[in-house]
Amino acid sequence: MTTLSEQANRRRTFAIISHPDAGKTTLTEHLLLLGGAIHEAGRVKARGEARRARSDWMKIEQERGISVTSAVMTFEYHDAVFNLLDTPGHEDFSEDTYRTLTAADSAVMVIDAAKGIESQTRKLFEVCRLRDIPIMTFINKMDREARDPFDLVDEIADQLQLDVSPMSWPVGQGLNFRGVYDLYTEEFSVYGGGRLGGSHVEAHLSIEEKIQLMEEVDLVTAGLSRFDEAEYRAGRLSPIFFGSALKNFAVADLLTHLAKHAPAPRTQTAKDRIVEPADEEVSGFVFKVQANMDPNHRDRVAFVRLASGEFKRGMKLTQSGTGKQIGIYNPILFFAQQRETVDDAYPGDIIGIPNHGVLRVGDTLSESGKIVFTGIPNFAPEILRRVKLFDPMKQKHLARALTSLAEEGVTQVFKPTIGSQWIVGVVGPLQLDVLKSRLKAEYGLDADLENSPYDTARWIGGEPADVEKFVDSNKGGMAADRDGAPVFLAKSQWELGYVQEKFPKIKFAKTRERA
Numbered sequence: 341m342t343t344l345s346e347q348a349n350r351r352r353t354f355a356i357i358s359h360p361d362a363g364k365t366t367l368t369e370h371l372l373l374l375g376g377a378i379h380e381a382g383r384v385k386a387r388g389e390a391r392r393a394r395s396d397w398m399k400i401e402q403e404r405g406i407s408v409t410s411a412v413m414t415f416e417y418h419d420a421v422f423n424l425l426d427t428p429g430h431e432d433f434s435e436d437t438y439r440t441l442t443a444a445d446s447a448v449m450v451i452d453a454a455k456g457i458e459s460q461t462r463k464l465f466e467v468c469r470l471r472d473i474p475i476m477t478f479i480n481k482m483d484r485e486a487r488d489p490f491d492l493v494d495e496i497a498d499q500l501q502l503d504v505s506p507m508s509w510p511v512g513q514g515l516n517f518r519g520v521y522d523l524y525t526e527e528f529s530v531y532g533g534g535r536l537g538g539s540h541v542e543a544h545l546s547i548e549e550k551i552q553l554m555e556e557v558d559l560v561t562a563g564l565s566r567f568d569e570a571e572y573r574a575g576r577l578s579p580i581f582f583g584s585a586l587k588n589f590a591v592a593d594l595l596t597h598l599a600k601h602a603p604a605p606r607t608q609t610a611k612d613r614i615v616e617p618a619d620e621e622v623s624g625f626v627f628k629v630q631a632n633m634d635p636n637h638r639d640r641v642a643f644v645r646l647a648s649g650e651f652k653r654g655m656k657l658t659q660s661g662t663g664k665q666i667g668i669y670n671p672i673l674f675f676a677q678q679r680e681t682v683d684d685a686y687p688g689d690i691i692g693i694p695n696h697g698v699l700r701v702g703d704t705l706s707e708s709g710k711i712v713f714t715g716i717p718n719f720a721p722e723i724l725r726r727v728k729l730f731d732p733m734k735q736k737h738l739a740r741a742l743t744s745l746a747e748e749g750v751t752q753v754f755k756p757t758i759g760s761q762w763i764v765g766v767v768g769p770l771q772l773d774v775l776k777s778r779l780k781a782e783y784g785l786d787a788d789l790e791n792s793p794y795d796t797a798r799w800i801g802g803e804p805a806d807v808e809k810f811v812d813s814n815k816g817g818m819a820a821d822r823d824g825a826p827v828f829l830a831k832s833q834w835e836l837g838y839v840q841e842k843f844p845k846i847k848f849a850k851t852r853e854r855a
């Protein structure tokens with residue numbers, strides 16, 4: 341019998357952050373291969389089953405690529421249970437990614453060795469920093485033409501204001517890539533196979549290569565930090581690995597390090613209390629909702645990150661806010677098009693709960709119904725569009741569809757106080773395409789997303805009397821979000837600045853946390 345805290349301590353729930361094309365998918369595939377199975381339901385499975393899962397995965401991977409609909413992938417390695425959260429693979433930076441990171445305890449940052457830090461890496465990193473999420477760095481594609489390793493390491497330190505500690509140091513790159521030297525064990529991993537220690541390292545490298553390596557190692561040891569678990573876990577220091585995801589080189593080192601040093605499930609902040617993973621009471625929060633995964637059923641799955649307690653299938657959990665009791669009879673894990681029922685799960689695990697629209701992003705589920713997790717944000721959209729329906733008779737239908745898609749987090753919706761047209765807001769432009777095609781495919785609605793007069797949105801807060809005064813004098817810009825919260829739609833940054841100056845008592849928030 342393992343105890344709740346032992347089970348929780350084995351969990352490593354993490355996400356991979358990277359700029360498109362850096363190699364996230366390739367790295368994911370190799371991590372899953374090392375894990376030997378694609379997903380497991382919170383406990384060790386029979387060997388035969390693990391083998392079957394592997395071949396299923398191969399098939400799915402060939403058919404449609406890995407990051408299509410899988411939200412989380414569970415696998416084991418070195419006695420640790422990994423829950424790898426998939427962040428959306430498309431080019432656009434979306435709210436979905438932000439929210440997924442709220443469910444992660446740590447992250448792996450993949451960097452293309454030829455490119456260094458790219459725009460999306462930086463944005464995602466900033467989100468991790470907001471939550472002090474510890475990050476391990478994998479500098480990928482060393483088997484190709486790469487930048488100087490000192491350059492890369494300095495860039496990470498400078499641009500991200502992060503202390504860095506290389507765990508290994510590369511010899512050569514591209515066609516001349518020879519392998520990496522482990523700065524801690526002083527062993528050399530030969531690119532192409534094998535690990536050498538002591539004098540064998542010297543025998544393997546040419547004299548020039550060896551001299552250069554030792555000079556560089558001296559510089560690294562003198563100039564850069566040693567790995568320090570506490571600093572890493574505080575989000576202040578990132579260990580760096582050099583490797584090649586495609587050639588499965590140094591991926592195992594990364595995974596071993598994750599198993600050993602990455603944090604177990606974190607303490608979660610709730611209203612009026614702190615929830616520890618080892619708390620008896622089962623609790624978790626919804627960080628993602630996916631609807632219509634199976635076109636034959638209007639199903640909807642809420643992804644719940646467990647925060648405390650030992651979850652058992654059949655349990656009844658209470659939804660925060662509504663106080664509704666929900667029997668969880670078919671909790672599932674996902675892999676691409678596959679689902680599997682889970683019998684028990686632990687803090688750090690992600691379970692999918694099928695439901696008919698009851699569960700929404702930001703909801704807390706707990707046994708007592710008294711826990712309310714905070715911190716799942718709505719973000720101020722950067723693009724606001726007006727929805728123009730080709731068939732005006734379908735206005736009601738549109739309202740339903742938009743509300744449903746907003747609950748999933750595909751878009752945000754705003755109902756202006758004046759006028760009847762819906763405004764949708766997104767963070768990245770690709771979300772607009774997704775919205776339009778889903779309106780058509782799933783709801784049979786032909787709609788255009790026209791330019792709107794608005795440039796940005798802010799949630800309004802303050803003393804009720806002040807808010808009322810503000811709303812009265814700004815009716816033309818007022819709208820309600822899907823929960824009825826007041827939002828000010830500004831026509832320009834200038835207008836926003838102007839009203840902010842005119843109404844100093846009003847708080848203009850860029851994010852709104854669901855409570």
Ligand code: GDP
Binds near residue numbers: 361362366
């Ligand atoms: P993602 O967009 O971050 O998921 O990137 P992918 O994993 O799809 O990789 C993008 C491209 O880079 C693909 O063509 C991969 O085969 C290639 N790639 C990924 N990792 C490596 C690597 O370590 N070495 C080389 N040479 N190519 C790689």
